[in-house]
Structures are given as structure tokens and as C-alpha cells.
Amino acid sequence: MEDARCAGCNPHYYKIISDYLGENEKSLLFLREHGVLPRSVSCPHCNLPCKYREDRHVWYCGRWKKIAKTKRRKSCVFSTSDYTGTFLQGTHLEPFKVVLFVNHWLQKHWDHETVIKCIGMSKTSSVDWRSFCSEVTQNWLQNQNSIGGAGVIVEIDETLLVRRKYNRGRQLSQVWVFGGIERDSKKKFVVPLVGSDRSADTLIPLIKQFILPGSVICSDGWAAYRNLKQHGYEHLVINHSENFVDPHFPHIHTQNIERVWRDLKEFIKRPGMRADYLQQYLSRYLFIKSCETPLHNFFTEAARLYPPQGGRAREGPLPPPIPMEEDSSSESE
Incomplete structure (x- = not known):
């Protein structure tokens, strides 16, 4: 397993808390850097990059396409949640709570009471997320190679x-x-x-x-x-x-x-x-x-188990929003 850290990835328990407590956008960037969330999504109908709407955390296409054998055009209605198919699918937790929960769960003396009081999670959510995290580590364990070898x-x-x-x-x-x-x-x-x-x-x-x-x-x-x-x-x-x-x-x-x-x-x-x-x-x-860096490795393993729909398209920082092609005929239609 690779132990190299991503930018912004810190192995210190309290540093993670101070950096990400209440910071949803920073937490989303952290999750993208580890491949948990997509950096880009392609429209399955147009086979072109989608735009990202930050206020709703939705990827959408919206391109205008010509209708065959007519002079009319229609807009592509494809859209999908940022969480679709990922480790976060279906959750209503704020992103920073996911990061902080995992950070605490990877500590030796982790307990439900701490995350319930300090992060504001319910007991049911805490129990569910313990199971989700365990699924990642169990999958990791099942894919480990045998140990030993000649003379070892x-x-x-x-x-x-x-x-x-x-x-x-x-x-x-x-x-x-x-x-x-x-x-x-x-x-x-x-x-x-x-x-x-x-x-x-x-x-x-x-x-x-x-x-x-x-x-x-x-x-x-x-x-x-x-x-x-x-x-x-x-x-x-x-x-x-x-x-x-x-x-x-x-x-x-x-x-x-x-x-x-x-x-x-x-x-x-x-x-x-x-x-x-x-x-x-x-x-x-x-x-x-x-x-050596459990938090980093956990989220990269979560990304392998639940690869985001857009995949890890390329290395480097999160790309800027993709500009949409303007269509002058759209206003009249």
C-alpha cells in the first residue's frame, strides 16, 4: 500500500480536527484529492464534460442539441449528485463530519460518545458509519497478499x-x-x-x-x-x-x-x-x-471500493468549472 500523502493530508489527529471542523468546502476538496469524489463527470448521452453546481453539489450537462429532421433544439437533462456511487452515497451528513468521524474511528480509543457529542451525530448514524468504515477495512484485508517467502x-x-x-x-x-x-x-x-x-x-x-x-x-x-x-x-x-x-x-x-x-x-x-x-x-x-498514514490510506481504499462515477480523471488540483457552450437560439425556444 502506498503511504505517500496528498496535499492537505496530515496524520495528526488534532490537526485534522482544527483544519476541517465546520469546513465543508475544504472537506469536499480533501475527499476529491483522495479520489472519494469525482473531479469530473462526463455526460453519458453527449459524451462531454458536465458542469458542477457547487450550491447543490450536482453535476449537470444542459447542452443544447439539435433534434433530428427538425429545426428545433432541446437541452440535455442529464444531472447526477456528486455522491452518486461513492462512499458517501445516500448520506445526509455534512462532508466535514464524514472526515472527522473517520479521523476519530481510526484512533485506538475511538468511541460513539465522542462523535455524538462533539460532531453532532445521532447514535444511529454513528453505528451506521462504523459499519461503513468497517466495510472498507474488511475489503482491504481481503485483498492483502500472503506474508513470508523464501528465507523470511x-x-x-x-x-x-x-x-x-x-x-x-x-x-x-x-x-x-x-x-x-x-x-x-x-x-x-x-x-x-x-x-x-x-x-x-x-x-x-x-x-x-x-x-x-x-x-x-x-x-x-x-x-x-x-x-x-x-x-x-x-x-x-x-x-x-x-x-x-x-x-x-x-x-x-x-x-x-x-x-x-x-x-x-x-x-x-x-x-x-x-x-x-x-x-x-x-x-x-x-x-x-x-x-503509516491511516487517514490517507483509508480514503484511497474507500475510493477503490466505491470508485466515483467520473473516476479520478487526472492528477493535480480540482479543475475550474467547465464553461458551457452558448446557444443563441435557446432564448427564443
Whole structure:
């Protein structure tokens, strides 16, 4: 993923707030720079550029065309909303609220209460936009490449993320997750497991899916990993009942994936956490941890998932309004 920033793109949480709070036109420009909104739209009937009406945020054609076999002319009635087909389609939120919501949602300690009080969103809108944002990060996660490669060390492990407290109260399934991390690049993956099944029949297919053949896999002595060499991997094992780091071969350890588990649990475990939304929590965590400029990357990913109708026509600043051809006969008609 590219981490280069657009003009006006700033990674600092409070700077984004100060720059865009109440600034709808500036927010619209920000969204265009990231490809979320179109920079130009072509009329599907005339195959020519449309004009943009800023007060209504509408693209329209309005060109006068001659009616075949007559002396009359008619105006093209094509028009479309600036939001049509985009990440913002159907929303009634002001543009600056979209930018600030996403800015807050990409923070570790995000919460509904903050955006409801500070941005003026309803609880329903906040819940809906959490789902919209999660859709972007889940789509991003599904399109990530496998990690590892020939000679690349990948640490793997599984951990219990959710369980019923004191074996009382509402019945919650145990939720286990399995993951891996490249030791040098820190590229990672985390996937939920079905129930508490951590058998070789479950874990080996996941390893093949997320880790490239030829990788050097470092794990603990869990029985499901015993036959990794038969699947094209080099396998290093650390016995955690004796040491966390092999005293004779210090490169044999799983310290990095253990650190991921500590970070993940601190990041997503909170009162009210629902196992049904675990995939959303995981995709958000991995997205934020994988991007140097999460806000920039989020909106470029949103543009890929929901490409605007006009596309990203060209690089550079937003073009000026397109002049309409004048027709002297239009006044008499």
C-alpha cells in the first residue's frame, strides 16, 4: 500500500480536527484529492464534460442539441449528485463530519460518545458509519497478499481472545484467533478460529493461505505444527515450558507475535465487545497498524471500493468549472 500523502493530508489527529471542523468546502476538496469524489463527470448521452453546481453539489450537462429532421433544439437533462456511487452515497451528513468521524474511528480509543457529542451525530448514524468504515477495512484485508517467502522468518501462534467470565452470565462462545507476523517487516495477519478448534486440519490450511511456501516458521511446540516441513516450510520450535528464547539459538523465539497478542487485546477488548463483530475489530486493528498514514490510506481504499462515477480523471488540483457552450437560439425556444 502506498503511504505517500496528498496535499492537505496530515496524520495528526488534532490537526485534522482544527483544519476541517465546520469546513465543508475544504472537506469536499480533501475527499476529491483522495479520489472519494469525482473531479469530473462526463455526460453519458453527449459524451462531454458536465458542469458542477457547487450550491447543490450536482453535476449537470444542459447542452443544447439539435433534434433530428427538425429545426428545433432541446437541452440535455442529464444531472447526477456528486455522491452518486461513492462512499458517501445516500448520506445526509455534512462532508466535514464524514472526515472527522473517520479521523476519530481510526484512533485506538475511538468511541460513539465522542462523535455524538462533539460532531453532532445521532447514535444511529454513528453505528451506521462504523459499519461503513468497517466495510472498507474488511475489503482491504481481503485483498492483502500472503506474508513470508523464501528465507523470511514468520512467527505464528494462537490465543484466546474472548471467554465467558466466571462461567456465569450470558453464554459467550470462546473465541480463539490465529495469526502470524514477519519478523523484519512486521507484516501480519490475524484470523478468528471456529470455536476452539486448533487442530492441524484447521491451522495448516490457514498457514498455506496466509504464509508463502519456503518461509521459516517459528512457533511453540503445539502438536498441530509438527508436520510443517512436509508442507514446504522450514520449522523452528521454541519450548515455552523451558524458555521463551532459545539460549543456544537466540533467533528462535515468538516474542513478536506475543507482542501482537498483547497489543490486539488492549486495542479491541472493552466492555460491550461482541464476538459477532470480531472480524470488524480485527480488520480495523490490522489496517491501522499496517499504515503509516491511516487517514490517507483509508480514503484511497474507500475510493477503490466505491470508485466515483467520473473516476479520478487526472492528477493535480480540482479543475475550474467547465464553461458551457452558448446557444443563441435557446432564448427564443
